[in-house]
Amino acid sequence: MKTLVIYSGGLDSTVLLYDLHQAGLDLGALSVNYGQRHGCELKSAATICNELGISHKIADLSSIQSLLSGSSLTSPDIAVAEGHYTEENMKTTVVPNRNMILLALATGHALSIGAQQVAYAAHSGDHAIYPDCRNEFADAMAQAMALCDWKQVELSRPFVDWTKADIVRRGAALGVPFEQTWSCYKGGEKHCGRCGTCIERREAFDLAGIDDPTIYEAHAPTVEELRANNWRLISI
Known part of the structure; x- marks a missing residue:
């Protein structure tokens, strides 16, 4: 089966890419530049796909950045919140309707290259904060994808019931180069170690x-400090 992976260059989607690659599937990867603050993730995606010999495309939708305002990832005037994903302020990282946009684009590209499946790496930890990572949303999108063309395109979401720790364990077993992946929403030279995705x-x-082989900024709290504070940042 030919499969198109929605690939950000982050930890989750990289483990998914490696998992499907090991399974011997005919893979393509699609990354999207929607004007995200952490656009450096696209460099990670290109590097990893090149190392695996996987065809990789980057769709430049950066012009829609202003249409997706209200998120700290697309609005430069909104600071990226720090803390654990379960905290209320993390909702500022929600990009309006992002996954529907990405899935619609990926479905069109999948049809154009003869892929029968689109895969993305939504996992159980995403559900509480990102409405477009819920099973209900994915089920509805899967139905729409099956109806959008005479050819059938399936939606694969193998990590939807996995925790982030489950994904890390799978990645370690697959030999994923975690140090090459990018998560930090602040998009600096190093992972900040304080934003929601860094703490997760x-x-x-x-x-x-x-x-964890990730290099974090010098001011980042230690794992021991985070663990002792139940993965919350200590207010100063």
């Missing part, structure tokens, strides 16, 4: 019992 990443490695 650090927590996942700790829970999985896997060494």
Whole structure:
């Protein structure tokens, strides 16, 4: 089966890419530049796809950035919130309708290249904060994808019931180069270690019992400090 992976260059989608690659599927990867603050993730995606010999396309939709305002990832005037994903302020990282946009684009590209399946790496930890990662949303999109053309395109979401720690364990077993993946929403030279996705990443490695090779900013709290504070940042 030919499969198109929606590929950000982040930890989750990289493990998915490696997982499907090991399964021997005929793969293509699609990344999307929607004007996200952390656009450096696209460089990680290109590098990893090149190492695996997987065809990789980047769709430049950066002009829609202003149409998706209200999120700290697309609005430069909104600061990226720090703290755990379960905190209320993390909702500022929600990009309006992002996954519907990405899935619609990927479905069109999949049809054009003869792929029968589109895969994305939504996982159980996403559900609480990102409405377009819920099973109900994915089920509805799967139905729409099956109706949008005379050819059938399936939606694959193998991690939808997995935790982030489960994904890290799978990635370690597959030999994923975690140090090449990018998660941080601030998009600096190093992972900040304080934003929601950085803390989730650090927590996942700790829970999985896997060494985290990520280089974080010097001001980032230690894992021991985060663990002692139940993965919350200590207010100063």
